[in-house]
Amino acid sequence: MNLGPDAINALLWLLHQAQQAGWQWLDAWGLTQPLHGQPGWPFAHRLAAEYLLTEPGQSRRLLLALASLLLLALLGALAWRWRRARGWLAGVALVLLLVTPWPDWRLLVRPTVPTAFHQSPNGFNATSIVRGQRLYLAHCQRCHGADGRGEGPDAPGLTMWPPTLNGSLLWKRLDGELFWRIRHGLQDRHGQSTMPASPLGDQQIWDLLDFVRAQAAGQSLRQTGGWMHPVPVPDVTIDCQQGSRRLSSLRGQRLRLVLTGGPGPGATEDPRLFSVAVGQDAAGLDCQADSEELAPALALLLGVQPQELPGHQLIADKFGWLRVRGQPGDAQWSEDDLVCRTSGQPVPMSNPINPVQAQTVPADGLDAIIRRIDSEPVRSQRGGFPH
Ligand code: HEC
Known part of the structure; x- marks a missing residue:
């Protein structure tokens, strides 16, 4: 057995x-x-x-x-x-x-390598993703390509073709292993250099790792319609009526990010979710993230250009994993919006999320999605180990 x-x-x-x-x-x-x-x-x-x-x-x-x-x-x-x-x-x-x-x-x-179990000091935040993007364009893009697929302008002249950074490779390694390889470079079996050591500092390499993970998520969503590997909510400071706080302090609640300025009537508060407006307009919601870095970081995760962001919505589960994407102009939530799934099974049918709320909240497809993200938590693997 x-x-x-x-x-x-x-x-x-x-x-x-x-x-x-x-x-x-x-x-x-x-x-x-x-x-x-x-x-x-x-x-x-x-x-x-x-x-x-x-x-x-x-x-x-x-x-x-x-x-x-x-x-x-x-x-x-x-x-x-x-x-x-x-x-x-x-x-x-x-x-x-x-x-x-x-x-x-x-x-x-x-x-493995001496930094195998080193932890990133960033904890995946919007600022480090955007800093990493600038570093990537200056130091890595020439070989790994603008989209991370390994087709940069210098790639054909190398002794080994750079691997795509958008597949499973990043998830097969521990963070500390990727850190070491970018920092110290890679050699083939004969000791010949395949990737040069990087002149960047430790913090810059951790930033690069946040960026390549964000880029890989966006590319996966573009190509397959889903996130092959789970993506955490990028952390950032938000302003609420009660004062400022970090998005990461909202773990334990279902979180909705609403990218403002889109077509249609805009989002309203929903008792099932903690809603945050992303953009310069609070759009009538209690909390707002007006950071310059959050929108570009979300554009990367969604695999869209920053100008295509308005009207998108994202929902994260209680553990801080992004699970659901609503696209601009979507009037109704449907199961297709569940872009981070853990199984292909149909939505489990049971009682509404909360019998009291059920009387006040319209049946808009969101109930079924919420039931599913609550009952099917994400299992994330790094280097083969659960994280
Ligand atoms: C001169 C071209 C070149 C540059 C510049 C370059 N790489 Fe690479 N990279 C490669 C090649 C080739 C490989 C495959 C090497 C191998 O497997 O031996 C590779 C492998 C990798 C890997 C996979 C490592 C693994 O564990 O298998 C990562 C991650 C990576 N590069 C990230 C980066 C980042 C981030 C930068 C920018 C700081 C960068 N690379 C700059 C050519 C390059």
Whole structure:
């Protein structure tokens, strides 16, 4: 019997936490070298999660192997305390060693870099995305192309064609791994440079990473009509009647961003959502984001030009993931607006979101969408581990 996706996710999460705890423990004992402002990972390898994801049978083997290791440790402790039983305890240990379906340990680890577990100081915000865009145009576009597909003007002259930054590549690596590669460059098997090391500072590289993730999201939406990988709400300061606050402080509520200045009557407050107007006009909503960076960052995420933004709406779930896009001129919400999905199943039918609200809120298709984003939370993977 193989493990289901929830069990595999839980196992991956546990492995990731154990790996991180090990790193912090090494740091507490002074066994790591600080670099780029954070403690370094002292090994050349890390656990490889992809393998467990692609071959579910391996998760079961790994679980059994972990249980076996635990039992062996217990037998060792017993033998230490209980000298006379050592003979038969050794026998039990031998049988356990022989019957355990050990996984192939070489496949459970993959090469990594010293900054593997470094965290971006940005937390994906609108300012860093826009700063990253400027840096990308100056330093990366000539090879990776204006749209990140690897077709820049210098690409044909390189020994290796640059990969597209819009596919799954960015999500297969940990943030710290991408950071290291951009900072220190890449070589092929013969030690020949394939991508040059970057002269940029640490903060600038984290900004670039926010930008390439935003660009990849927009390209995915343009080409497939959906976000292949989940996108968080870019953080920014907003002004509300009660004062200023950060968008990230609204986690726990469903958030709606309304890009003002579009055609039609405009949005009104909706009890099911916390609404924020994006643009110079508050459009009658309680909160407004008038930052110069939020609109360009959202244009990137949506894969549209900034002048095409007015009239768009975005809805994020309670965990801060953008899930729904309303396009200019859309009078009604429909399931097609759900651009970040976790399954292809139909909307679950159950009671309205809130029976009291149901009497005051029109049946506009939004109820069904909300029910779905609430019942199907996003699972995001980075380097194969849940985040
Ligand atoms: C001279 C051309 C060139 C420039 C300039 C360049 N790259 Fe690259 N980049 C490449 C090539 C070629 C590869 C593939 C290298 C390989 O796999 O060995 C690559 C790979 C990458 C990867 C994938 C790394 C991985 O983990 O596989 C990322 C991300 C990336 N580049 C981002 C950037 C960013 C950001 C910049 C701007 C600071 C940049 N590149 C500048 C040519 C370039």
